[in-house]
Amino acid sequence: MSETHLNIEGLSKSFDNVQALSNIDLKVDRGAFVCLLGPSGCGKTTLLRIIAGFERATAGKLVLDGADITNLAPHKRGFGMVFQSLALFPHMSVAENISYGLKLRKTSRVEQKDRVEELLNVVELPHIADRPVSALSGGQRQRVAIARALAIRPKLFLLDEPLSALDAKLRDNMQIELRRLQQSFGVTTVLVTHDQTEAMMLADELVVLSDGVIQQAAPPSQVYRFPANPFVADFIGSANILPAVSTSQKTLGLLGMNTGISVQQAPGITLQAAVRSEAISLRRVESGGTGTISFARDLGPVTEWLVQAAGHEIRVRGASSAASPTVGDQVELKFDQDRISVFAS
Amino acid sequence: MSTTTLSKGQALAFAAPAFIAILPFLVACVYILRFSLSAEQGVIEGISIRAYQELMTPFFGRSVWLTLKLAFIATVIVMFMAVPLAFLLTSLRGSFARRLLTVTILLPLILNLLVQAYGWILLLGPSGALNTLLKSLGLIERPLFLLFNETGVLLGLVQTSLPLAVFPIVSAVRGISKEHLEAASSLGASNWRILRDVSLPLLRPALVGAASIVFAFNASAFAIPLLLGGRRVQMMGVAIRDMISPLFNWSGAAAAGMILILLTLFVLVVSAWLVRVTTVKTKG
Numbered sequence: 001m002s003e004t005h006l007n008i009e010g011l012s013k014s015f016d017n018v019q020a021l022s023n024i025d026l027k028v029d030r031g032a033f034v035c036l037l038g039p040s041g042c043g044k045t046t047l048l049r050i051i052a053g054f055e056r057a058t059a060g061k062l063v064l065d066g067a068d069i070t071n072l073a074p075h076k077r078g079f080g081m082v083f084q085s086l087a088l089f090p091h092m093s094v095a096e097n098i099s100y101g102l103k104l105r106k107t108s109r110v111e112q113k114d115r116v117e118e119l120l121n122v123v124e125l126p127h128i129a130d131r132p133v134s135a136l137s138g139g140q141r142q143r144v145a146i147a148r149a150l151a152i153r154p155k156l157f158l159l160d161e162p163l164s165a166l167d168a169k170l171r172d173n174m175q176i177e178l179r180r181l182q183q184s185f186g187v188t189t190v191l192v193t194h195d196q197t198e199a200m201m202l203a204d205e206l207v208v209l210s211d212g213v214i215q216q217a218a219p220p221s222q223v224y225r226f227p228a229n230p231f232v233a234d235f236i237g238s239a240n241i242l243p244a245v246s247t248s249q250k251t252l253g254l255l256g257m258n259t260g261i262s263v264q265q266a267p268g269i270t271l272q273a274a275v276r277s278e279a280i281s282l283r284r285v286e287s288g289g290t291g292t293i294s295f296a297r298d299l300g301p302v303t304e305w306l307v308q309a310a311g312h313e314i315r316v317r318g319a320s321s322a323a324s325p326t327v328g329d330q331v332e333l334k335f336d337q338d339r340i341s342v343f344a345s
Numbered sequence: 346m347s348t349t350t351l352s353k354g355q356a357l358a359f360a361a362p363a364f365i366a367i368l369p370f371l372v373a374c375v376y377i378l379r380f381s382l383s384a385e386q387g388v389i390e391g392i393s394i395r396a397y398q399e400l401m402t403p404f405f406g407r408s409v410w411l412t413l414k415l416a417f418i419a420t421v422i423v424m425f426m427a428v429p430l431a432f433l434l435t436s437l438r439g440s441f442a443r444r445l446l447t448v449t450i451l452l453p454l455i456l457n458l459l460v461q462a463y464g465w466i467l468l469l470g471p472s473g474a475l476n477t478l479l480k481s482l483g484l485i486e487r488p489l490f491l492l493f494n495e496t497g498v499l500l501g502l503v504q505t506s507l508p509l510a511v512f513p514i515v516s517a518v519r520g521i522s523k524e525h526l527e528a529a530s531s532l533g534a535s536n537w538r539i540l541r542d543v544s545l546p547l548l549r550p551a552l553v554g555a556a557s558i559v560f561a562f563n564a565s566a567f568a569i570p571l572l573l574g575g576r577r578v579q580m581m582g583v584a585i586r587d588m589i590s591p592l593f594n595w596s597g598a599a600a601a602g603m604i605l606i607l608l609t610l611f612v613l614v615v616s617a618w619l620v621r622v623t624t625v626k627t628k629g
Contacts, residue, residue: 054527074530081531087524091546100542101532152532 005030005188006051006156011060013046013212020046021212024060028205033182033189035199038209039235044192045160047209051190052158053077064155079156080149080187084164086141088133094120094144095129101152119147122181139170146178150185157182159191163198175201196236200224208232227341233274240280240314244273244342252342254335255310257290261337270345277317279339282307282331284323289330296326307331374606381599388595396600405584405601412581413608415495415570416563419502423559424552426503427510428545434511435518454508462572465501466492493575501569506562510555517551518544553620557613564609581605 006028013021021043028034036044049055051062053074062070069077080101088097098119099112107115120126123143128136136144142162149157163171163178179202182189193199199206200220208215208223208231215235216228227233230241245253246269252261254273265271282293282305291309298320305316305325314333318324325331351359384391430450437443453461468474469491476488491497521544529539545552567582574580579587581601588598 052527052531054530074527075533075535077531078533079531081528083524083528085522085524087522087528089525089528089543089546091549100529100534104533104538148528148532158531 003030004028005032005065006190007061007063008047008051009061009063011047011050011057011062013043013050013055013058019212021050021057024212024214026207026214026217028188028190030188031186033179033191033202033204034207035203035205036190036192036207036209037196037199037203037235038194038215040194042209043212044194044209046212048158048160048190048192051156052079052081077156078152078154079158080152080154081158082145082149082160082162084161086145086162086165088141088145088148090133092133093129094125094131094133094136097133097144098129098148098151101148105152115151116147119151122150122184123147123177138166139174142166142174143177146181150181150187154187157185157187157189159189161192161194163193164195171198178202200236206236208235210235225339227274230272230274230343233341237276238315239274239276239341240312242273242275242312242314243345244271245269246271252340255290255312255314255333257333259335259337259340261335261340263342265342265344272343272345274341274343275314275335276339277304277315279336280307280314280316281318281334281336282316282325283334284325285330285332287330289332291331291333293325293327293329293331296324298324307333309333377599377602380596381603383596383599386594386596396594396596397604399597400600400604404579408579408581408584409604409608411495411579412564412605413612415499415502415578415580416560416566419499419506419563420556420560422499422503423507423510424556426507427514427555428548428552430507430511431514431518432540434515450508450511452508453505458505458568459572461505462501462569465497465504465573469497469500492573493577495574495578497573498570498578498580501573502563502566505566505569506559509562510559513555513558514548514551517548521547550620553616557616560612561609564612565605 004027006026008024008026008028011021011024012019024047026034036047038044046055050057053069053072057070060070061068064077089100092100095113095116098116099107102112102115116129117126120129123146125140125143125147128140128144133141133144145162149159159178163174166174175198182202191199191202193202203220205217206220206223207217210231216223216232218226218228223232224236227236227239233239234241242254246263246265246267247253247258248267249258250263250265250267252259252263252271252273254275263271291307291314293305294308294313295304295306297304301320302317303320303324305318307314307316316333380389381396382392382394383389384393384395386396430446434443434446434450437446466473470476471488471490471492475491476485479485479489491500525543525547526539529543530536534542565582566580567586570578570580570583571586574583576583581604585598585601585605588594588601
């Protein structure tokens, strides 16, 4: 099932003198859930708005099902969109909001009513069709906004940080819900978020953006395990980015230690290593350790430490136990080969 | 929770200067009310509703009807002009064009009413620019009578009250969230459809507010009907003045004034109530 539904080719966008997006190439498969992830100002929202048709690209093409839609007006695209503010129409009831797109398509009243009922059932909010939008809670509005976008059987389902206004618990529930909905409708979906947990939770394909450039586009687990560059490694799952070197045995030298992990680069070459905080295990020693614990916090299932070693502050995360080292302890560091990525410096 | 930074007491102290200005006006209103109930025409003496009874004439009835009619028609025309102008002003991006249009619309508020009225007379009078032009083109033989009748007054009212409507609507148009418009667009609405289904309904409170101001302004107009209507268009403002100036009927003028105030208030209250009962709650 890897048929391309939306193809973004060489897309660029500049506002006055600011380059918001540079030469974006992205293929979105039919039925896929794509998350555009990046820090604020990375261009992810601009990219979504160009897909929706609210912004014009400065260069490049958008191709949907083989048809060039670069210059198609947004109201002719047939994409359902959920906005950050949700943008429910305050002067319409829940049913009127959901059926508005159908009314524009001159769907019969009976059919509109059926569809509203069907969608309210899908988002698990039956019996609220006649309520004014102002009478809804935050989570209910969220669901109505999703129902409104899906009611038109959109070719693409676009979401712009739709869950950012919800509190943490509700957000967790909505993430699962959203994924379930997307799969049952089988609709190709593009979601913008700055929350990496949300992106990992939802996406089939994770697109990491920074400075208007795609840093990496791959399934979430792959992005996490094989980050394409130090930025991605740091942004997804916050790794320790440490200077490293290729030793004479072509192994990774880190913090003055030989980790024994073999590397491709020729001996003597300086490298950068992205080391996940959970890729390091600590062993308490009486004296002569490579590092000293400067901070320890038991978070319940796991403990977080900061270790001062060879002039660096290293973040370590591991299972809590009674024998865990505490502040002031000397420790030896051991590295898990699978969770270290090495980049040319 | 209060949305302002001031406590009630502080806000009251802050508004004290305004009260100094408003109080004399309230006193004047009470004074006029008292005068309208005077038994004598020239001085306040005794209590009587004679002044009101004496107003129950076909002449005064026609004046009331004319006032409401012209104020209403002028308000409708103004609203049909103000809404497009407000959208134009908010859509203009170039600052020069926007400023030019803003000043042009504002001009009637800056210019003296007398100057504006004479402008209309120069333009539309029997030997004014328009008639001269039409005659020289051979389109008419005798001058068109555009002044000193209801048409002239209506033109004047529309022109002088237009800015009162445009600017409140402009700020309301600016207040519409872009995401609401984009949501409608993504659901398949063309720009005209968005205007009809989303923008105008969201603007409704502002539209009613603007229309109320324009209506009240026009119903109480005095200079424009006097200068552009002559004596033939007896709107209430003119009728009241005539009671005072040639007739010295102070109590009658006061009673007519009270009726004008009450009628205007009635129209405003009814329109505000209509908005409240027909608008789905948007708060919360």
